[in-house]
Amino acid sequence: MMAPDPIRLSLRMYDLLIHNAWMVTVNAQGDVIPDGMIGIHGDVIAHIGPTPPDAPLPAARETIDAGQGIVLPGLVNAHTHLPMTVFRGMADDLPLQAWLTDHIFPAEATHITPDTVHWGTLLGCAEMLLAGITTCCDGYFLEDAVALAVAMTGMRAVLGQGVIDFPAPGVPDPAENVQTAAAFVRQWKHRSPLITPSIFCHSPYTCSDKTLAHAKAAAADEGVLFQIHVAETREEITADGGRPPNGSLTARLAQLGLLDADTLLVHGVWFSPTDIERVAQNGCGIAHCPESNMKLAAGIAPVPAFLQAGIPVGIGSDGCASNNNQDLLREMDMAAKLHKVAGGGPTAMPAPQVLAMATRDGARAIGLGDHTGTIEKGKQADLVILDSTHPAMCPIYNPVSQAVYAGSGDVVRDTIVAGRVRVRNRTLVDSPIDGIMKQVRAIGRAIGKPPIHRPIADTEKGSCS
Numbered sequence: 001m002m003a004p005d006p007i008r009l010s011l012r013m014y015d016l017l018i019h020n021a022w023m024v025t026v027n028a029q030g031d032v033i034p035d036g037m038i039g040i041h042g043d044v045i046a047h048i049g050p051t052p053p054d055a056p057l058p059a060a061r062e063t064i065d066a067g068q069g070i071v072l073p074g075l076v077n078a079h080t081h082l083p084m085t086v087f088r089g090m091a092d093d094l095p096l097q098a099w100l101t102d103h104i105f106p107a108e109a110t111h112i113t114p115d116t117v118h119w120g121t122l123l124g125c126a127e128m129l130l131a132g133i134t135t136c137c138d139g140y141f142l143e144d145a146v147a148l149a150v151a152m153t154g155m156r157a158v159l160g161q162g163v164i165d166f167p168a169p170g171v172p173d174p175a176e177n178v179q180t181a182a183a184f185v186r187q188w189k190h191r192s193p194l195i196t197p198s199i200f201c202h203s204p205y206t207c208s209d210k211t212l213a214h215a216k217a218a219a220a221d222e223g224v225l226f227q228i229h230v231a232e233t234r235e236e237i238t239a240d241g242g243r244p245p246n247g248s249l250t251a252r253l254a255q256l257g258l259l260d261a262d263t264l265l266v267h268g269v270w271f272s273p274t275d276i277e278r279v280a281q282n283g284c285g286i287a288h289c290p291e292s293n294m295k296l297a298a299g300i301a302p303v304p305a306f307l308q309a310g311i312p313v314g315i316g317s318d319g320c321a322s323n324n325n326q327d328l329l330r331e332m333d334m335a336a337k338l339h340k341v342a343g344g345g346p347t348a349m350p351a352p353q354v355l356a357m358a359t360r361d362g363a364r365a366i367g368l369g370d371h372t373g374t375i376e377k378g379k380q381a382d383l384v385i386l387d388s389t390h391p392a393m394c395p396i397y398n399p400v401s402q403a404v405y406a407g408s409g410d411v412v413r414d415t416i417v418a419g420r421v422r423v424r425n426r427t428l429v430d431s432p433i434d435g436i437m438k439q440v441r442a443i444g445r446a447i448g449k450p451p452i453h454r455p456i457a458d459t460e461k462g463s464c465s
């Protein structure tokens, strides 16, 4: 337990003070402070500790009474495709290939433009901020339009321009896919303290070895995160099984130089023990997307084995076309229960471990571990306050259990990113949500129901799942 230091606290007025809460730090010791207080200077946490019992609260420009609620580090959505909010609920309960080729690919080829990307991203950020997500890791096409929209919302994000060996929105000539991604990185590298550019290769089955190696080299040259979907479905492994060396997908990626601490592997559902050992040895992070994997019946990723191997594992919602929400509190509950019933038993994936995945470990997996993911002095002030007046938050014996097993985006009261309140009393502070939803409804009407069973040419492929 950290001791209060009221004399030092009084020396400088805080910009923001949060008190009267269970402070769940998610630090290395798993400290939970029952009646805690956080002082913020600018965008940084300057103090975390118990509220001094017999002293007035320190001076602050703004003081938030958390009402005996729960304060968590801002949640980190380790994998999403923000613009795909415009496809939410468009096609469900279908086999993966029918879902992709009959619905998603045609809709993307026809309807993904800078305008739809803009409004879809604003909606996705609004949904996430209202659900307590302060940071996301995105990969899509027309990522410059994504970045401009994210910057408007004040969210923190790692944003990857998509690379695929087919014509894609914004990249009609696939020969220019890597240079387009590298140009995006250079454009956004120093443009906003909240936005970190990245390169996102869609998958080993939609990118050639040459493209994969070229894209990873470009990411390494710029010192940014390289993201890629890997081993999402059994078919992907089967199709890749004949490739050298050793018939292993991760061996192929290792040979191409893709596996290191600056690479985020998304899914890994079909990783073998050998794959897991290779991924751990090379220091890669993994984004686990349980609800997306369940909905598309992709399978169950061996997450307990990932964790045992010491791999940093984050939790991702995946895109709204395959989930269909971006609610990490619900995703945590699903992750914890899925791996218990999948064979780990009731002690597998305990609540503190799952919360760490959705915060500290997810931040580490996407390369932001030094900045966010815990409530510690010197870290960015990315915080979420859960509402103690919501029936699902009553009573509170263990705030970590409460967040993971009883929580959902509905219990989020306030969301703070880099010391700025972005959601106050369940309402977005800066974004005109009604106007955003009006625009996205209009996009939805324009999309309508895409034609079914239309033959899809290779030139139209370019989706994410």
Ligand SMILES: [Zn+2]
Pocket (backbone or CB within 6 Å): 079, 080, 081, 229, 266, 318, 319, 464, 465
């Ligand atoms: Zn995805």
